[in-house]
Amino acid sequence: MVKQERAARTRETLIRAAAEVFAEQGFVTASIAAISRRAGVSAGGLHFHFENKTVLARAVEERAAQALRRVTTERWGGGAASSAVDGNALQVLVDSSHALLALLAADVVVRAAFLLCADVSRRSAIDLRRQWRLWVEAVTRAAARQGVLAEGLSPQDAAGVVVAATVGLEALGAGDRDWLAPHALTRFWVLTLPRLAADGTLAALVAQGSAGDAGDGPRPLA
Numbered sequence: 001m002v003k004q005e006r007a008a009r010t011r012e013t014l015i016r017a018a019a020e021v022f023a024e025q026g027f028v029t030a031s032i033a034a035i036s037r038r039a040g041v042s043a044g045g046l047h048f049h050f051e052n053k054t055v056l057a058r059a060v061e062e063r064a065a066q067a068l069r070r071v072t073t074e075r076w077g078g079g080a081a082s083s084a085v086d087g088n089a090l091q092v093l094v095d096s097s098h099a100l101l102a103l104l105a106a107d108v109v110v111r112a113a114f115l116l117c118a119d120v121s122r123r124s125a126i127d128l129r130r131q132w133r134l135w136v137e138a139v140t141r142a143a144a145r146q147g148v149l150a151e152g153l154s155p156q157d158a159a160g161v162v163v164a165a166t167v168g169l170e171a172l173g174a175g176d177r178d179w180l181a182p183h184a185l186t187r188f189w190v191l192t193l194p195r196l197a198a199d200g201t202l203a204a205l206v207a208q209g210s211a212g213d214a215g216d217g218p219r220p221l222a
Contacts, residue, residue: 011049013039015063018056019112023174027057028121057116061126064113068128071099072135089143090197091205093136094189097166098182098209100132104170105180114170133163148201158196165192182208 017039021030032053036046050056076096077086085092103110117128140155140162149158165188173180189207197205 007049010039010041010045011059014041014046014049014056015059016109017041018053019060019109022057022060022116023108023112026121027053027116027119054122057122058124058126060109061113061116061124061128064107064110064128065126065131067103067107067110068100068131071103072096072132075099076139085139085142088148088201088204089139089146090148090193090201091210093139093143093162094193094205094207095209096135096139097162097189098185100166101169101173101180101182101185104173105177111174115174118171129163129167132166133159136162136166143196148198150196150198153196161192161196 014035018030018035021035021038024030025034030053032043032046035053035056036043039046046056050059076092104114113126114128116122117124117126137155137159140149140159143149143158144155149155166185169179169184169188178184186208193205193207194202
């Protein structure tokens with residue numbers, strides 16, 4: 001049991017070290033030697049747990065995919081294959097977007113995995129941006145069913161705007177962490193919610209997120 005726990009800790013150390021190196025250098029430039037030094041594990045120890053750099057990158061992406069599910073489908077209900085979303089769907093969308101950016105700001109594994117998924121030098125079976133897009137599309141469809149989406153606005157168009165903005169903030173945040181700060185996303189929602197929300201529903205929405213962890217910011221309407 002002690003050996004198993006030590007092995008599990010070593011794997012987690014290697015995954016985090018790999019994420020840090022991938023985030024700093026990119027997949028192509030990152031080396032096994034740099035990752036092993038960052039982790040404080042010999043190259044032989046690294047290869048005991050992970051066959052090569054590609055396998056390590058996949059482990060980083062898998063950890064990030066789990067984390068993304070925790071702040072979307074597991075936290076708010078519903079998902080790409082479900083019609084159920086707990087609560088006002090537009091507020092769920094706002095809250096989940098804040099949760100995503102908070103996750104990107106706090107977790108280098110998630111930041112690195114988003115960069116890896118967008119790296120044209122490699123192919124991956126995991127696409128975090130697609131996972132996020134499917135979630136946003138599911139929530140905008142739920143908003144239309146609930147009657148909280150603006151009349152005449154298609155869920156697909158609403159989802160496209162939200163995905164473009166949030167993925168844009170994620171990409172910009174790779175170089176400047178201020179783009180991942182809550183105020184950057186809050187400003188987007190203050191500008192966008194009046195176009196997304198059905199008449200009579202805007203005042204109930206909180207642009208800075210209602211989950212209590214999105215930072216200070218103005219409501220779209222008093």
